[in-house]
Amino acid sequence: MSHLLREHAPITAAGWKEVDEEARERLTPALAARKLVDFAGPLGWEHSATALGRVAALADEPVRGVAALQRRVLPLVELRAPFTVAREELRAIDRGAVDADLDALDAAAQRIAVAENLAVFHGLASAGIEGIAQVSSHPPVPLGEDACDRYPTHVARAVEMLLSAGIEGPYGLALSPEAYTGVVETTERGGYPLLDHLKKIVGGPLVWAPGVDGAVVVSLRGGDFLFESGQDLSVGYERHDEQAVHLYLEESFSFRVATPEAAVALPVNA
Amino acid sequence: MGFDQYHEPADELPPETRTFARMCASLTEEAEAIGWYEQRLAVEPDAQARAIMRDAQGEEFKHFAMDLEYLLRRTPRWREIAQGVLFQPGDVVEHGEEAEAESGDEEAAAGDAPRSGGGPGGSFGGAAAADGSLGIGSLKGATL
Numbered sequence: 001m002s003h004l005l006r007e008h009a010p011i012t013a014a015g016w017k018e019v020d021e022e023a024r025e026r027l028t029p030a031l032a033a034r035k036l037v038d039f040a041g042p043l044g045w046e047h048s049a050t051a052l053g054r055v056a057a058l059a060d061e062p063v064r065g066v067a068a069l070q071r072r073v074l075p076l077v078e079l080r081a082p083f084t085v086a087r088e089e090l091r092a093i094d095r096g097a098v099d100a101d102l103d104a105l106d107a108a109a110q111r112i113a114v115a116e117n118l119a120v121f122h123g124l125a126s127a128g129i130e131g132i133a134q135v136s137s138h139p140p141v142p143l144g145e146d147a148c149d150r151y152p153t154h155v156a157r158a159v160e161m162l163l164s165a166g167i168e169g170p171y172g173l174a175l176s177p178e179a180y181t182g183v184v185e186t187t188e189r190g191g192y193p194l195l196d197h198l199k200k201i202v203g204g205p206l207v208w209a210p211g212v213d214g215a216v217v218v219s220l221r222g223g224d225f226l227f228e229s230g231q232d233l234s235v236g237y238e239r240h241d242e243q244a245v246h247l248y249l250e251e252s253f254s255f256r257v258a259t260p261e262a263a264v265a266l267p268v269n270a
Numbered sequence: 271m272g273f274d275q276y277h278e279p280a281d282e283l284p285p286e287t288r289t290f291a292r293m294c295a296s297l298t299e300e301a302e303a304i305g306w307y308e309q310r311l312a313v314e315p316d317a318q319a320r321a322i323m324r325d326a327q328g329e330e331f332k333h334f335a336m337d338l339e340y341l342l343r344r345t346p347r348w349r350e351i352a353q354g355v356l357f358q359p360g361d362v363v364e365h366g367e368e369a370e371a372e373s374g375d376e377e378a379a380a381g382d383a384p385r386s387g388g389g390p391g392g393s394f395g396g397a398a399a400a401d402g403s404l405g406i407g408s409l410k411g412a413t414l
Contacts (some may be wrong), residue, residue: 002402013353024404031409039408042401232403
């Protein structure tokens, strides 16, 4: 039995199928980081740390004339977003209902996706994770509050920075929901969609990225940004009562930036 | 003891495939034992002996079920087809054909081989992957 304890939940196969499909549908659009960085795993719930290949010298010698080194690792962080599903809704699913109320699941999916994006792009200091925008070796390129039509200039500048540093493309552009909406809604002079113009500049995808401040341009060549999954996103069982089943979305992962030169942050404000 | 559960050279097989083959061999042995007890029960006149054999056959039922569940958890397409056939009322052959056909589209994505991690997980009756996760994995290359 897995630690998710799904077998203990009072949920039928049809109910689990609906819950899992809903979770997958809600998570996939919001998991921006996975669309731009390298993904390794899943390596299992038991996987606890990422080897960094480095050591730290211990100050004291265990025995005179014997040096001691300790391996450095990056422990995986566990993210968990609880939610409930009304048992009445689960019974409705079993009867064939296609409009079950799974709003709490949708909200939990959004929360955990934002948390993953935040960790990857802006870091999670308490877990020892440094984000892409944090460690970029390039000066940030401020987008400004209301200059959507100036995005091509800013993004082209970021791409030029990467090229100058010898970082090959194609590149991807993670955009905050506000920036993404602005891009989609904007048409440049001559009626050319801003979205298409930006795609041409970066040569890769534009990604809707809830949790991102402004935008981030990253190289997609591979080997620069390393997401290591222990347990991939899963739905687990916590408990149940007469009214509801208490479930949770959970994952474990670590994230490392191998090449700080391979990204440029474009925050709303400098 | 022989090693004839391996059809290919054992040293060329990855560890998870060797485990898979061992469990398949174990499943076969449990099924054979169930059949042997069934035959013995059919001819044994002594009631006490029959009771003991019936109890032993129950053990084999349990072993068979555990072996099967282990294999199904590691083989998403097998599990999906089994879910369409096992414990379903109605025509067994019909269910089998439908389950096989419905699983075909996902074969390329899910893979037939048992997996032990690495890349997106396969489907689990259209729901969880073999590791219990949602099987999302990498989305690199996807847009929006």
